[in-house]
Amino acid sequence: MRRGENLIEIDGSFGEGGGQILRTSLALSLVTDQAFRIRNIRAARKKPGLLRQHLTAVNAAAEIGQAKVEGASLASCELTFRPCSVAASSYHFAVGSAGSATLVLQTILPALIVASGPSTVVLEGGTHNPHAPPFDFLQKAFLPELNQMGPMIAATLERPGFYPAGGGKFTLTIKPVPQLSPIQVLERGEIQCCRATAIVAGLPRQIAERELKVVREKLAWSDDALHVEVFPNGPGNVLMLEIQSEHITEIFTGFGELGVRAETVAQGAIAAAQAYLEAGVPVGNLLADQLILPFALAGGGSFKTVPLSWHAQTNIEVVKEFLDIDVHVASENERVCIVEVSQRAGKHLSSGTCRW
Secondary structure (H helix, E strand, O other), X not given: OEEXXXXXXXXXXXXXXXXXXXXXXXXXXXXXXXXXXXXXXXXXXXXXXXXXXXXXXXXXXXXXXXXXXXXXXXXXXXXXXXXXXXXXXXXXXXXXXXXXXXXXHHHHHHHHXXXXXXXXXXXXXXXXXXXXXXXXXXXXXHHHHXXXXXXXXXXXXXXXXXXXXXXXXXXXXXXXOOOOOOOEEOOXXXXXXXXXXXXXEOOOHXXXXXXXXXXXXXXXXXXXXXXXXXXXXXXXXXXXXXXXXXXXXXXXXXEOOOOOOHHHHHHHHHHHHHHHHHHOOOEOHHHHHHHHHXXXXXXXXXXXXXXXXXXXXXXXXXHHHHOOEEEEEEEEEOOEEEEEEEEOOOOXXXXXXXXX
């Protein structure tokens, strides 16, 4: 990655080589008013280039940032993005497939939480997708931490959308702040409540009941903590394990797949929850990934988490291309690490004038 010709050059094959490199680049381009060019988009994936959800994210970022874009087409492996100024407004974006609407939100939310006025965003598409933050995680785990940094964000689910059918819809209302405030997330506190929710959409209820049976056996959660939700639209299945502690809420998920037994789906989510509980940290693996960008925008803060994923480590390197920050990751032991973000002097957010 390098800067040149007034563009930040991004190699999309870097690190884990997935769509997060594109989304983070788009998000920070909007916030910092820095143009970029990305090549080798999603080079590490079976179907490289822009899929529909990535193209929706590009178009959404272009709309709110009044940007000039080159290469915004399906399967494109190269994109140039030149932002102008971010406009606070009411927006409606539809993926048009089961592609993750929450990942589209991930692209545009950073700019809207530091915009000049409030915004409303309606998103349609997948709300509960494998390899993407489900809506419930955003609502209960991520957004409360983000709100601690200054903005006021509320999320409402109108209807869920599962892979491969999609069709979900949710709304966010955003009251921004001029600058995010650093926070420290170092203690989980006492666990106050645990809840397991097994959702089936267009599938037999017994799938959910089998998943919850494994939760009862492996985690020893009471029947009062086990819940089944049934929706007509589908097919789809997700198991969500919610751990509400004194200072933070975490959610761990398992997604049903064709040919995968319900018990196997449950065991995957349970293993992630057990690793989190045994580590004694406040921030789980997925939330750690989500916190990196807002902490960088705040120019400081720290959180204690499990060892960072390759995905999160790649995200840190992309963030450094746009912001002069230091990210120090220190291992406390084999289960725990502390991530500390600090601001280096020299770079400031732009005034929002057009660059073209």
